[in-house]
Amino acid sequence: MPQPPPPLASPLWRSLRAYQIFGANTEVGKTVFSTLLCKAAAARTTGRGVAFLKPVSTGPDSEADDRHISKFASDVSNKTLFQYKIPVSPHIAAKLSNTTIPSNDTLLFQCRDYAAQCANIGRKWLFVETAGGVHSPGPSGTTQADMYAPLRLPVVLVGDSRLGGISQTISAFESLRMRGYDVESVVLFKEDRYQNFDYLSEYFAEHHDVPVAGVNEPPERKSSLEEDVRAMAQYYEEQSQGKHTGDVISHLDKRHEQRIASLDSMATQALEKIWYPFTQQSLLTPKDINVIDSAHGDYFQTLAPSSSSSSQNDSLLRASFDGSASWWTQGLGHANPRLTLAAAYAAGRYGHVMFASGIHRPALELSSALLKGMNSPRLDRVFFSDNGSTGIEVALKMGLRAAKLRYGWAKEEKLGIVGLKGSYHGDTIGAMDCSEPSGYNEKVEWYDGKGHWFDYPTVLCIDGKWRVNVPEELRQALGEDADFSSLSEIFDVQSREQKGHHVRYEAFIRESLERLVKQGRRFGSVIIEPVVLGAGGMALVDPLFQRALVNVVRKSPDLFRKSGAAAEETPSDPNAWTGLPIIFDEVFTGLYRLGRFTSSSFLNTYADISVHAKLLTGGLVPLCTTLASENIFQSFSSQDKTDALLHGHSYTAHPVGCQVALESLNDLQKMDHDGSWNWAKSQGWKSSETSPTSSQSSANVWSTWPRDLVEDLSRQTDRVSGIWALGSVLAIHIKDASGSTGYFSNAAQDLRDTLIAGDSEGANGSWNVHCRVLGNVLYLMAGQKTTEESIAQISLELRKGLQA
Structure with a gap:
């Protein structure tokens, strides 16, 4: 397989001032202004220090823009990449x-x-001229505003001086601005009839602090070509030396220097002013700070580590693969224009409106889309909150209230939860209390862990074999480790139940709960992260164990009611909760993170309460939803307002978040329906060993990360203790020489540092993989729009990193 090309690094050098020239419309004078700017910049440099690039040009060679530059700015180097002789839109x-x-x-x-x-030959200026207007299509059909966005070149916008040009210019500016372009200057022709220059100068000064420069219009065409060339040459000489053109060049020069100075100083300033999350800042130096200039798709554009001391001709930026998917929120790519426009629409229509006893269309449509997508007979209601942690707080209030009312627990009787070791559900106090003592919470003064956390078997690929690993202390109860031919076979929970694999699990869980109840423990809910425990160390739990836990709890209401109390009647509603309310924390695992709309489908069961965030909005804005059954909802229904779920946030169901989430869900579901991930599913994940009668909802598993990569890396047993991949997640468990594991192990840091150091020899600029570790586990997350080529690039670096 040929080596994949490196990802695109944005063009930024200390020596080269590169600007992109967009036009508010066609025929607004882009090439005239390009020529003026080239000549004015050339007057400030020696030799052939200015260059002009026309990526796409249409029309006969005699009218090509590079020929115009050659004719009237002969000391400027120029190039056209794709010249089409037909004078129509580039896509045609x-x-x-x-x-x-x-x-x-x-x-x-x-x-x-x-x-x-x-940059390498010492040019000082480069002007890149687009074709047509801001949204004129490129050759592929993508509009230029979207197509050129990854370059992140600052912009000179050529305004429209004609009738209607005010609207065209402002609309073009807003289109660029919404896509993250820095429009550094607006230029246009001065004319007396429509006075566009006067209006736009005031408008941009007042609303955007962007300078507007005007020059005289070119002379009328002459009767002969020779006269016409002579008149234009004189025009360019005069206008390029004029004050307005000179002021534009001075401004662009200044803005270039300011941008670089800002990037150089950001890390130092950050250490003085920022309090970072999950970071011991006493250990940080400026070189440890990741300075991000922009982001697009799967990549940050970050300041190269040697840039402050590099030569004038070294690239300042490098592409950094966002290996944590921006802390688990990113799914549809950074700077996704569809999400951006969804946010702008809702912001423009609503801003924010209070939600108590109100409704707006984005919230209602999102609620319907979520419930339909979950396809659960148990979930009927949607409660909105700010983020995953607050959504978990809501879920706890729901579940504990329902259990208290059914079983009659008094207020003073302390209720706990049933969960899993290593689980973590958020950083608010209530969510913290649902996790066992750990480095996350032990030093939090109000922490009071309330619950019992089961240990459990995990799934890893070890030395090329897919294995269910049973903790040493549980082997007498649960049996020995078991090898399987594939991950799909492990996830075929129905087939495994038919073989009796669950019997020991259920007996162990039932006996443990009986023992705890005899000790006087009281429980109000079960809360688990389906399949993958995220912050607790990227543990892939045997799905059959989690399914067994849910089944035992639901079949055992006798364990949770008061001693001596009569058995309650079986609820008439088959979808009402029994035993204890089951809460699924899908904040991390849901909405296609693991390849499915809901990770609960791997367990082939349904939650009574389900929490969703992170990928909900595609990584753009915070929002969380807690979904609940009608049965749970009715626990709060009475004539007494104090019985209501008295919980809320100022930004509950904010329209911007709801509209973005709706767009995100629609896009994800469309990708699923259209087979956008077929390339990943074909990477060896389909298993012939899976039972033909097994449920597709549990056994059909796949990953963005190729199966051969996972199994190959697992054979590096000198460094790797195990590895797994599911959906967009890859987790590599690194051996710790001291034998320790968990959050405070440093075993994975060497691999992380190797990936962060990256490849500095790429033909298109250096690049690296920005990633994080959870103790001895290095994890990488792709986005749901990550390409096969990007995965190939990262896979190659992983292989190199583990062989180093």
Whole structure:
């Protein structure tokens, strides 16, 4: 397999001032302004210090923009990447040209390559001129505003001086601004009839602090070509030396220096002003701070580590794969324009409106979409909150109230939860109390762990074999480790139940609960993260064990009612909770993180309460939903207001978050329906060993990360104790020489540091993998739009890193 190309690094050098010229419309004078700016910049440099790039041009060669530059700015180097002779939109011209249509990546890489060449030979200025208007399509059909966004070049916007040009210019500016472009200057022709320059100067000064420069219009065409060339040459000489053009160049020069100075100083300033989460800042130095200039798709554009002392011709930015998916929230790519526009629409229509006893369309449509997507007979209601931790607090209030009312527990009787060791449900006090003592909570003064946390078998690929690993202390009760031919076979819970694999699990769980109840323990809910425990160390739990836990609890109401109390009647509603309310924390694992809309489907069972956040909004804004059954909802129904669920947040169901979440869900479900992940599912994950009668909802598992990669890395037993992949998640458990595991192990740091150091030899600029560790576990997360090529790139670096 050929080595994949490195990812795209944004073009930024100390020496090279690179700017992209967009037009508010066609025929607004982009090439005239490009020529003026090139000539004005050339007057400030020696030799051929200015370059012009036209990525895509249409029309006959005689009218090509690079020829215009050559004619009137002869001391400027110029290049056109793709020239189509047909004078139509690039997407049509490309189709009619009988040549291969360049992909967006091909076009962007060639732009970056040309910029790198300019920097390496000491050019000082580069102007990159687009074709048509801001949203004119490129050869692939993608509009230019979206196509060029990964380059993140600062922009000079050529305004429209014609009738209607005010609206066109402002609309073009807003389109660029919403996509994260820095529009550094607006330029346009001065004319007396429509006075667009006067209006736009005031508008941009007042609303955006962006300077607007105007120059005289070019002379009318002359009767002969020779006269016309002479008149234009004189025009360019005069206007390029004029104050307005000079002011633009001075401003662009200043903004370039300011951008670099800001990037150079950000890390130091951050250490002085920022209090970082999950970080012992006394151990940080400025070089440990990841300075992010922009982000697009799966990649940050970050300040290269040697940039402050590098030469003028070294690239300042490098592409950094976002290996933590921006702390588990990112699914549809950074700077996704669909999500951006959804947020802008809701912000423009609503801003924020209070939600108590109110409703707006985004919240109602999102509620319906979530309930339909979950496809659960138990879930009927949606409660909105701010984030995963607060959503868990809501779920606890729901579950504990329902259990208290059914079993008659008095207020002074302390209720706990049933959970799993290593689970972690958030950083608010109530959510913390649902986790066993750990480094996350032991030093929190109000922490009071309330519950029992079962140990459990885990799943790892070890030395090429898929294994259910039973903790040493539980082997007498649960049996020995068991090897399986594939991950799918492990997840075929129905087939395994038919073979009796669950019997020991259920007996162990029942006996443990009986013992705890005899000790006087009282429980109000079960709370688990289906399949994967995230913050607790990326543990992949045997799904059959979690299913057994749910089944035992639901079949054992006798364990949870008061001693001596009469057995309650079986609820008439088959979907009402029994035993204890079951809470599934899908904040991390849900909404296609593990390849499914809901991770509960791996257990082939349904929750009574389910919590969803992170991927809910595709990584753009915070929002959480807690879904509950009608049976749970009715626990709070009475004529007394104090019996209501008195919980809320100022930004409950904020319209921006709801609209973005709705767009995110629609996009994810469309990708699932359209087979967008078929390339990943075909990477060896389909198992012929899976029973033909098994439920598709549990046995059909796959990952973005290739099976051969996972199994190959698992054979590096000198360093790797085990590895697993599911959906977009890859977790590598590194051996610790001291024998310790968990959050405070340093075993995975060497591999992390190798990936962060990255590849500095890439032809298109250096790049690296930004990733985090959980003790001895290094995890990587792809997004739901991550490409096969990106996975190949990261896989290669992983292989190198573990062999180092």
